[in-house]
Amino acid sequence: MKEGLLYTSSVEKGKIRVLITDPVDEYMVTTLSELGLRVDYRPEISRGEILRIIGNYDVIVVRSRTKVDVEIMKAASKLRVIARAGIGVDNIDFEEATKRGIKIVYAPGASTASAAELTIGLMIAAARRLHEAIQSAKRGEFVKITGVELSDKVLGVIGFGRIGTHVARVALAMGMRVIAYDITDVRERAAALGVEVVDLDRLLRSSDVISLHVTVSKKSKPLFGNEEFEKVKPGLILVNTSRAAAIDGKALLKALNSGRVGFYATDVMWNEPPKEDWELEILNHERVIVSPHIGAQTREAQYRIAIQTTQNLLQAIREVYEK
Ligand code: NAD
Numbered sequence: 001m002k003e004g005l006l007y008t009s010s011v012e013k014g015k016i017r018v019l020i021t022d023p024v025d026e027y028m029v030t031t032l033s034e035l036g037l038r039v040d041y042r043p044e045i046s047r048g049e050i051l052r053i054i055g056n057y058d059v060i061v062v063r064s065r066t067k068v069d070v071e072i073m074k075a076a077s078k079l080r081v082i083a084r085a086g087i088g089v090d091n092i093d094f095e096e097a098t099k100r101g102i103k104i105v106y107a108p109g110a111s112t113a114s115a116a117e118l119t120i121g122l123m124i125a126a127a128r129r130l131h132e133a134i135q136s137a138k139r140g141e142f143v144k145i146t147g148v149e150l151s152d153k154v155l156g157v158i159g160f161g162r163i164g165t166h167v168a169r170v171a172l173a174m175g176m177r178v179i180a181y182d183i184t185d186v187r188e189r190a191a192a193l194g195v196e197v198v199d200l201d202r203l204l205r206s207s208d209v210i211s212l213h214v215t216v217s218k219k220s221k222p223l224f225g226n227e228e229f230e231k232v233k234p235g236l237i238l239v240n241t242s243r244a245a246a247i248d249g250k251a252l253l254k255a256l257n258s259g260r261v262g263f264y265a266t267d268v269m270w271n272e273p274p275k276e277d278w279e280l281e282i283l284n285h286e287r288v289i290v291s292p293h294i295g296a297q298t299r300e301a302q303y304r305i306a307i308q309t310t311q312n313l314l315q316a317i318r319e320v321y322e323k
Helices: 026-034 047-056 069-074 094-099 112-128 130-138 162-174 187-193 200-206 226-231 249-258 277-283 301-322
Strands: 017-020 038-041 061-063 081-084 103-105 156-159 176-179 209-212 234-240 259-264 288-290
Touching: 017 026, 017 047, 017 226, 026 038, 026 301, 047 069, 061 069, 069 094, 069 156, 081 301, 094 103, 094 259, 103 301, 112 200, 112 209, 112 234, 156 162, 156 200, 162 176, 162 187, 187 200, 200 226, 200 259, 226 277, 249 259, 249 277, 277 288
Parallel strands: 017 038, 017 061, 061 081, 081 103, 156 176, 156 209, 209 234, 234 259, 259 288
Antiparallel strands: none
């Protein structure tokens, strides 16, 4: 028995079948198997195949690639628990799962440091045009591309939760002035760090760099549309490691083309990989850099996610099967 894990007799009986449809740390696969669950690890499984076999499973474990929507849930007659190995459950239809009495578990906080560090990396890459500079050096041209300094610039953090707060702390250490906006009252936490909480209008108008750290749901309206882009400082550096849905993509393209947004650095796209014309235009824009949703993709974060998701999953199984 692994230290700290919950004992459940249903698990030992080997009745419960688990389908893992995205890559997870091997800790999770081995621990669940050792505890007696029947685990099928299919990290590259297609949606068609999931639909074909999901009816045999009690539990599904996903990351962000697998969309657990109405169609999947309809086919999943035995499904009792959905585990999201990570944070950001916008790929799961919460309402439908609740209606069907399916529990959802995830791993809040396990990837905070990794996502925050990637955010700072993207911010510096945007300010110094690192991608172009590195390519120029690799080609042997050694063009000295002039960037901008982040020290003394105003960083506006939208969404002052776990990752937003961590980003603010690092940015302050780099000499940035940080302001924040959140829909909940975060004044106490912000004041403790020396961060001023402002309204969205002021944040948009006074930030040199804006970093997005909001959660989104299926129903959320994009936070950034034409109206918001009209308020930002011309040449704004916009960083987004939260979710693409927080931004109206067509409005962003317009703002990039007009120069209102000077640079867009992101880890998240509306479709991953992108497929719409406007989205491909953003991907290939000369003032855009995109990383392939790797915010949580570090050894440390993946291990923490696996431990936390496994614990939460076992707790949910106990609640469902041992009532
Ligand atoms: P969190 O829940 O700790 O913080 C989110 C904050 O955003 C909360 O304080 C909330 O009140 C605020 N918020 C929500 N909607 C808002 C709105 N419309 N306007 C202003 N504030 C709003 O979440 P977190 O752990 O900090 O994660 C933040 C985001 O980062 C999530 O969307 C998550 O999915 C994403 N994320 C991405 C990666 C990645 O790989 N790129 C990794 C981890 C997390």
